[in-house]
Every structure is written in C-alpha cells, then in structure tokens.
Amino acid sequence: TSERILGGLSEQGAPVPQGTAAVISDPVKGNVSEADVSGAAGPLPKAPEPAQIEVLTNPSAGQAAATPVQNISTGIVSAVSGATSERLSSAAAEQGAQLTLEVAAVIGDPVRADVTEAQPVGPDSGNGQSPFSLAFLVNLSGLIGGAAIFFLVGGAAERLEARSLRTSRTGLWTVRLLLGLAYALLIAGAELWVAFGLLGVEHEASTAQVYLFLALATTAAASVTMLLAVAFGPAGIGISAVLNVILGLVSSGGLAPLEALPPFYQAYADWLPLRYVIDGLRSLLFYDGSLDAARLEGGWRDSLWFLGGRSEAARLEDAVWMVGAYLVGAATLGYLISLVRDLFARRERPKTGKVAKAAG
Structure with a gap:
C-alpha cells in the first residue's frame, strides 16, 4: 500500500515532505496487525458499519499543497483499512464464520476516509491559487x-x-x-x-x-x-x-x-x-x-x-x-x-x- 501511495504521488509530480515517507510506509505502526481479534461466533444483530476517519483538507493553502496532503491522508486511511481488513478476514477464516454479503463488504473496506474541507474556497479562487x-x-x-x-x-x-x-x-x-x-x-x-x-x-x-x-x-x-x-x-x-x-x-x-x-x-x-x-x-x-x-x-x-x-x-x-x-x-x-x-x-x-x- 505504501508503494502505491508514493508511486501515485510521484506520477502526479507531487513532492513528499520530509518524514512523510516513513509514516506512509507504516501508517498503523503495527497496532492493527498485533491486535487480538477473538470472540464466539454468532449472528450479528445488524449489519456492521465501517469506521470513519475524518480527513481535514485546506484548499485555501493552494492546490499544490492541498492535493498531495489529501492524497497522503486518504492513502494512510486506505492502508489502515487494508491492514484491518486482512486481520478481520483471517480471524473469520480461522473460526469458519459464514459472512453475509453486507458483512463481507464491510470487512473488505472496514475503515473509510471522510474528507472535509476545513476552509472551503469558492469556484472563483483558482483552486486556492x-x-x-x-x-x-x-x-x-x-x-x-x-x-x-x-x-x-x-x-x-x-x-x-x-x-x-x-x-x-x-x-x-x-x-x-x-x-x-x-x-x-x-x-x-x-x-x-x-x-x-x-x-x-x-x-x-x-x-x-x-x-x-x-x-x-x-x-x-x-x-x-x-x-x-x-x-x-x-x-x-x-x-x-x-x-x-x-x-x-x-x-x-x-x-x-x-x-x-x-x-x-x-x-x-x-x-x-x-x-x-x-x-x-x-x-x-x-x-x-x-x-x-x-x-x-x-x-x-x-x-x-x-x-x-x-x-x-x-x-x-x-x-x-x-x-x-x-x-x-x-x-x-x-x-x-x-x-x-x-x-x-x-x-x-x-x-x-x-x-x-x-x-x-
């Protein structure tokens, strides 16, 4: 996932701030992969909902700054979601759980980015430039x-x-x-x-x-x-x-x-x-x-x-x-x-x- 994020930024010609590459390479710092997922199998009372991580962007900083930051932030959320999905899928397979389509869809992408503009700019601002x-x-x-x-x-x-x-x-x-x-x-x-x-x-x-x-x-x-x-x-x-x-x-x-x-x-x-x-x-x-x-x-x-x-x-x-x-x-x-x-x-x-x- 980290290679995909960095590769995408390189293709766009977007510079990556110093120290950001290390965060992208291990965004969850092992916390998700080391988590203990356990519990008895049983029917869920309702279909689970994916977790939401709010990503605040600042278009007023200009497109040159806002776009790479948003790509990095959403990429990190995607990495967290991928690591969480892998762990949940492994736990379900170990327990032989039968997943409904709704549950499988959530486990496939359990963490999603909610992008919010902290300081929105109008259409006549040149994308903040x-x-x-x-x-x-x-x-x-x-x-x-x-x-x-x-x-x-x-x-x-x-x-x-x-x-x-x-x-x-x-x-x-x-x-x-x-x-x-x-x-x-x-x-x-x-x-x-x-x-x-x-x-x-x-x-x-x-x-x-x-x-x-x-x-x-x-x-x-x-x-x-x-x-x-x-x-x-x-x-x-x-x-x-x-x-x-x-x-x-x-x-x-x-x-x-x-x-x-x-x-x-x-x-x-x-x-x-x-x-x-x-x-x-x-x-x-x-x-x-x-x-x-x-x-x-x-x-x-x-x-x-x-x-x-x-x-x-x-x-x-x-x-x-x-x-x-x-x-x-x-x-x-x-x-x-x-x-x-x-x-x-x-x-x-x-x-x-x-x-x-x-x-x-």
Whole structure:
C-alpha cells in the first residue's frame, strides 16, 4: 500500500515532505496487525458499519499543497483499512464464520476516509491559487516598473547634465521613490480591476484592504529592484530578477509546500518577501485578514526583534511588517548610497575646476 501511495504521488509530480515517507510506509505502526481479534461466533444483530476517519483538507493553502496532503491522508486511511481488513478476514477464516454479503463488504473496506474541507474556497479562487497568482504578478510588476523608472530617471538626469544643470544622486533617488509609489498605486488598481472586476476572484476582506496591501507590496518590489540597480548598475536588475523572481518562484511555497522543498529553499523562503506577500493575500482573500498566516522565524526573528518579532504564528500584521521592512530598508540603503556618491562628486568638482582654470 505504501508503494502505491508514493508511486501515485510521484506520477502526479507531487513532492513528499520530509518524514512523510516513513509514516506512509507504516501508517498503523503495527497496532492493527498485533491486535487480538477473538470472540464466539454468532449472528450479528445488524449489519456492521465501517469506521470513519475524518480527513481535514485546506484548499485555501493552494492546490499544490492541498492535493498531495489529501492524497497522503486518504492513502494512510486506505492502508489502515487494508491492514484491518486482512486481520478481520483471517480471524473469520480461522473460526469458519459464514459472512453475509453486507458483512463481507464491510470487512473488505472496514475503515473509510471522510474528507472535509476545513476552509472551503469558492469556484472563483483558482483552486486556492489566487493569492500566489496575485503575489507573483505583484513581484513581476515591481521588477518591470523598478527597471523602467531607473532607466527613465537616469536618462533624464543625463540630459540635464548635458545642459550643464547639476543633479544630485539623493534627489534622483527621491524622484525614483516617488515615481515608484505612483506606479504601485496605478498597478495595484489595475490588478484589482482585473482580478475582482473581470475574473471575479473571491475575497473576504474589503477591496480597500487588498488594494493597500498590493500597493505596499508593489512599492517594496520596485524599491528593491531600484536599489540593486543603483548599487550595481543595470546588472542589479538581473540580480533582482534572479533573487526575487526566479528563486522566489520556487521558494515562495506557491508551487509546492515549503515543507517539501530542499533545505536551501526553505531557508531562503524565510528571507523572501514574496512568501510573505502570499501569506498576506491568503489572509485577506480567504480569512478576512485574521489568518495566522505569516511567521517571523530564523534570521527575521533575530534581526527584527525591534519590530516585535516572535517565533509563534503571527497574523496579517506581520506580513505587513515584513513587506514594509523591505520597503523601508531599500529606501534607506538607497539614500545612503546616494549620499556617499554625492560626497565623492563634490570632492571631484574642485579638482575639475582647478584643471579647467589651469588649461585656460
């Protein structure tokens, strides 16, 4: 039975979390096979009913997580039923009991799964994948918008300097941040119009709450991209694409449960803003903002102790803290880099002026 369960998951391409294989291989841990089935033979007062094991599923976690978990859980129930059936059939054969069709049917499958959705989602939720889809769109929009703003402002600064008009790196960074905010407000509105207006994606929190969170997340994503571009030039945009989009797509938990990912991706997920954007959107769309969705763990718990970091499950506010921390951190580092470059530029100007006078 365990081979059938694991084989079925492999055929579906579903990852199996660490430690789950051991549970599947021996789900009953010998308890059923060692049970003593005894008693005198005699007619049953009524046909027995199979035992029911309730299997709780959470579709709001997304199809990538809910489907493998349901398959594993129902597979374990099937294994328990098979072991129980084998023991009961052996006991009946030893006693020479004559089984009616009704009794034989129950003994053939004595334990059955009763699948219940603990947090059902509607038909317009993309099988629970709407938070991931929106979050990934936010991340990608932030990357594209941040790159566009970086080049537009840089080009405008070059044209001004060509006219002998001085510009400061600090001023340019301020302009980039303001444009990033305006861009995020527009993009968040467009995303909500498509998601809620055209596609009818279901949501429990108000539209205003979702809009503000999307705007915050888009601003943070654009600011991080602009920061890397300011620090490393155009190559910084590629760095942002790798760290936030490519690795983020794998480590976010949207395509596969975090518990099923390799240790590297699990550790990286704790530092990844996309993961917390997904947590926040899942809370807003399915739990009215009350889900204990985000966690401050590992490095974040240690480095953000001043933000009230804690190891226990946190609520939507912590997802906001995490995304906000990225925004504030990117803005602050951008100003520091700009200030340092402005200082170096001021030191170079007197030297340039002296050389020009000497040449004259």
